[in-house]
Structures are given as C-alpha cells and as structure tokens.
Amino acid sequence: MKKRLLIFMLLLGAKPLFTTAQTTINRDAEIEQMVKEISSDSLKSYIHKLVSFGTRNTLSTITDHSKGIGASRNWIVEKFRQFAKNSNGRMTAFVDTTTLAADGRRVDVATNLGNSVAILKGTDPNDDRIYIISGHQDSRVTDVMNRTSDAPGANDDGSGTAAVLECARVMSRHSFPATIIFVSVTGEEQGLLGSTYLANQAKAKNWNVDAMLNNDIMGSNNSNETNIIDNTRLRVFSEGLPAYDLDKNAKGIRNFGLENDGKARQLARYVKEIGERYIDNLEVVMIYRNDRFLRGGDHSPFVQNGYAAVRITEMNENFNHQHQDLRTEKGTQYGDLPEFMDFEYLRKNTGINLSTLANLAKAPSEPQEVKIDVKNLTNSTTLSWKAPKSGTAKGYYILVRETTSAFWQKKIACNDISITLPYSKDNYFFAVQSFGTTGNESLPVIPAVGR
Numbered sequence: 299m300k301k302r303l304l305i306f307m308l309l310l311g312a313k314p315l316f317t318t319a320q321t322t323i324n325r326d327a328e329i330e331q332m333v334k335e336i337s338s339d340s341l342k343s344y345i346h347k348l349v350s351f352g353t354r355n356t357l358s359t360i361t362d363h364s365k366g367i368g369a370s371r372n373w374i375v376e377k378f379r380q381f382a383k384n385s386n387g388r389m390t391a392f393v394d395t396t397t398l399a400a401d402g403r404r405v406d407v408a409t410n411l412g413n414s415v416a417i418l419k420g421t422d423p424n425d426d427r428i429y430i431i432s433g434h435q436d437s438r439v440t441d442v443m444n445r446t447s448d449a450p451g452a453n454d455d456g457s458g459t460a461a462v463l464e465c466a467r468v469m470s471r472h473s474f475p476a477t478i479i480f481v482s483v484t485g486e487e488q489g490l491l492g493s494t495y496l497a498n499q500a501k502a503k504n505w506n507v508d509a510m511l512n513n514d515i516m517g518s519n520n521s522n523e524t525n526i527i528d529n530t531r532l533r534v535f536s537e538g539l540p541a542y543d544l545d546k547n548a549k550g551i552r553n554f555g556l557e558n559d560g561k562a563r564q565l566a567r568y569v570k571e572i573g574e575r576y577i578d579n580l581e582v583v584m585i586y587r588n589d590r591f592l593r594g595g596d597h598s599p600f601v602q603n604g605y606a607a608v609r610i611t612e613m614n615e616n617f618n619h620q621h622q623d624l625r626t627e628k629g630t631q632y633g634d635l636p637e638f639m640d641f642e643y644l645r646k647n648t649g650i651n652l653s654t655l656a657n658l659a660k661a662p663s664e665p666q667e668v669k670i671d672v673k674n675l676t677n678s679t680t681l682s683w684k685a686p687k688s689g690t691a692k693g694y695y696i697l698v699r700e701t702t703s704a705f706w707q708k709k710i711a712c713n714d715i716s717i718t719l720p721y722s723k724d725n726y727f728f729a730v731q732s733f734g735t736t737g738n739e740s741l742p743v744i745p746a747v748g749r
C-alpha cells in the first residue's frame with residue numbers, strides 16, 4: 299500500500315493532539331495576487347457613488363437617472379459591464395427584474411424589483427458548480443416605508459455591494475472552472491425580497507449552488523455604546539441545526555452528534571481557514587447562529603432551500619449609523635454616512651470573500667460517496683471515497699477534530715481514495731476534501747455510514 303501522508307496542525311491555537319511533522323499550506327500565488335489588487339480607494343469610490351443616489355429604498359423611483367433605486371441598479375450593472383470587457387466574453391451582466399404585488403407588509407404598491415447581477419461563467423463545461431457572493435443595494439432611514447428622504451446606506455449595505463463590485467472587478471480578469479455569480483440584490487430591508495427571488499430561481503432551475511456568501515454591514519470598525527474600535531476581527535454567522543429538511547435529518551444528526559456540522563457551519567469554517575490564509579491581521583470569528591439576535595439577512599432564503607450559505611458582518615455595529623434618519627441630536631450625528639467607515643477594514647473583509655470564492659472556484663468539486671467503514675468494531679477509522687465529479691483531484695485532505703473542538707485540528711494529505719487512521723470514530727469527527735494541482739481545496743464532506 300503506497301500512501302504518502304503529510305500531517306500538520308492547523309494554526310488554530312488548539313493544543314496538538316499528536317506529535318507529528320508540521321508544515322503549512324502555501325498561498326496560491328494567483329489568489330495572493332488577486333487579493334493584492336483589492337483597493338480601498340475603489341471600494342470608497344463605489345460607496346460614494348451609491349450614496350449619491352439619495353435614497354436606494356426599494357420603493358423609490360426607478361425612472362430617475364440620478365436618484366433612487368433605479369439609478370443605483372443600472373449603475374451597478376454598468377460597472378459590471380465595464381469589468382466584463384476584461385473577461386474574454388465570460389462575464390455577462392443584467393438587471394434581473396420581477397414585479398411584486400403589494401403585500402400589506404413592507405411593500406405597499408406594486409413594485410418592480412431588480413437585482414444587479416454579473417455572471418462569470420466557468421471554463422469547465424463539465425463543472426456545474428455555482429458560487430454566489432451577494433450584498434444588498436437598497437437602503438432605508440428610520441421608517442422603512444420612507445422612499446424619498448436621503449438614505450445613504452454607506453455601510454448598510456454599500457459595504458457589501460462595494461465588496462461584490464470589487465471582487466467582480468478583480469476576478470473578471472481571471473478564469474475559474476466553476477461559475478461565480480456576483481449580485482447586489484434589492485428588497486432586503488422590505489423583507490429579503492431580492493434574495494428570496496434569487497434563491498427561488500436557483501431552486502427552480504436546479505442550480506448547483508455550492509456556497510453563498512452574504513455580505514451585509516462590514517465596513518465600520520466601532521460600536522456606539524461600548525466604545526470599541528477594532529478592525530482586526532470579522533464575524534461569520536452560520537446556522538446550527540439546518541433549516542432545510544430538519545425533520546427528515548434530525549435522527550441522523552442526533553445519532554452521530556452532527557449538530558455542529560451542517561453545510562453552513564462547514565462553509566463558515568472554510569471561510570475562516572481560507573480567509574485567514576490570505577488576509578493578514580484579520581481574524582474570522584465564527585458565530586454559532588444563523589444571524590444576529592432576531593435579525594435576518596439575504597443568506598436565509600438560501601439556507602432555507604438547502605444551500606450552504608453564511609452571513610459576513612463586521613465585529614461591532616454602530617446603531618447610530620444604521621436605519622437612522624440623517625440628523626444631529628445633542629451633538630451626535632445619526633445616519634449611515636461614508637465618513638463613518640474604515641475602508642482599510644472593508645478592503646480586508648473583501649479579501650476574505652475573494653480568497654474564499656477563488657479557492658472554491660479553482661478547486662475540484664467535493665469527493666463523492668465519502669464513507670466511514672463500520673463493518674467491524676475497531677479503534678481505528680477507515681474512510682473511503684470516490685473522485686470528484688468535476689476537476690482533477692491531485693489528492694485529498696482528511697480533516698480530524700475532537701468532538702468538543704470548534705475547528706478542524708488536523709489536516710492530513712492523502713493520494714489514495716481510502717485511508718485508515720489510528721483514531722477512533724467514537725472520539726473524533728472526520729471529513730474529506732479534494733484538492734487540485736494548485737492546492738485549492740473543496741468544501742469538506744462528512745462521511746456517511748458505509749457497510
């Protein structure tokens with residue numbers, strides 16, 4: 299049996315379980331270069347332009363050329379089209395519209411809803427994977443139904459939309475085997491309407507959405523009451539028990555203790571590992587919740603349709619600058635203005651997205667039919683799997699962690715399609731990833747029971 303093993307600890311501060319040769323995974327030079335191209339000046343210029351539209355409330359005008367949500371959605375698509383010129387015809391952009399009837403809640407008149415979308419088509423015709431990065435372009439003041447007062451929405455969610463634009467600018471010049479969709483949705487503040495429309499399309503058309511990153515509020519570095527200033531930490535929210543098909547899967551989750559290993563949680567761990575691999579001076583903080591307390595976001599319609607989706611948000615929020623009428627009260631300026639933002643922080647947070655997306659889209663797809671052998675009672679663990687459906691795996695990584703550990707603690711490279719490890723399946727969690735010639739790894743797959 300010819301098996302080459304490379305064993306190392308992830309740099310997660312965990313106490314080593316095993317004494318082994320340690321090494322690190324090198325950055326992929328292409329991704330490192332792309333990350334360097336992300337510009338805080340570009341991000342700032344996008345946000346100033348978005349703010350110039352006055353309000354971007356979803357119910358605001360779509361016919362005015364310089365004000366309102368219509369001007370916003372058209373300008374974003376125009377930017378996408380400029381970037382698409384560098385894509386050798388692989389990137390296309392359009393406003394994806396639908397008409398909403400008044401719903402008696404946050405839509406009081408029939409409304410033309412329009413997401414700004416750019417699609418960077420993958421180069422491998424056999425690869426049907428789709429990766430989505432989103433932010434929302436609509437904005438609001440104190441009254442969510444107010445469609446005329448200035449609602450700058452620089453951070454909420456100019457920051458997410460700017461990140462989407464900057465990723466599209468940089469990534470349009472590169473090619474990936476899988477497809478990437480860059481989207482700035484509308485209707486978030488009126489009830490996640492644009493993202494629901496997109497997630498429903500994905501479901502109806504049977505898109506293979508492998509991961510979705512929702513960026514909402516991620517360019518401000520401070521909190522209003524607690525006086526914290528910090529641009530070195532970023533939150534990623536992921537659901538625990540899955541919203542999708544929970545009843546069907548609850549028995550298996552209980553039996554195997556997999557309440558912390560759903561698709562969203564796996565994606566969150568991946569964002570942390572890959573993001574921190576490429577972005578210096580930034581820690582990705584995992585939050586074991588689908589979203590902030592009693593609040594919602596555009597990843598939720600994807601989560602509810604069974605896709606791996608997470609929310610990316612700054613570490614501390616300043617509520618004087620969120621969902622507020624522009625005003626000064628007792629010397630305090632309220633409102634979501636660009637001067638309250640930290641564009642260096644937004645640059646790093648955009649880099650987390652770009653490196654995650656690029657690493658996923660360059661990787662082969664996940665290994666198939668990953669199984670854990672249970673034929674005999676043993677103190678070792680045998681895993682087996684099949685090659686990915688698309689792309690070529692140069693090898694596989696076996697991920698191992700203790701049942702109480704939040705993060706994968708070991709990453710073992712393997713050239714074979716099965717492995718026996720001297721660690722009991724009773725005491726550890728395992729998962730398998732594929733990796734390609736430039737080292738980019740797929741999302742991990744938790745093994746099913748194999749007999």
Ligand SMILES: [Zn+2]
Pocket residue numbers: 434454455486514515
């Ligand atoms: Zn928002």
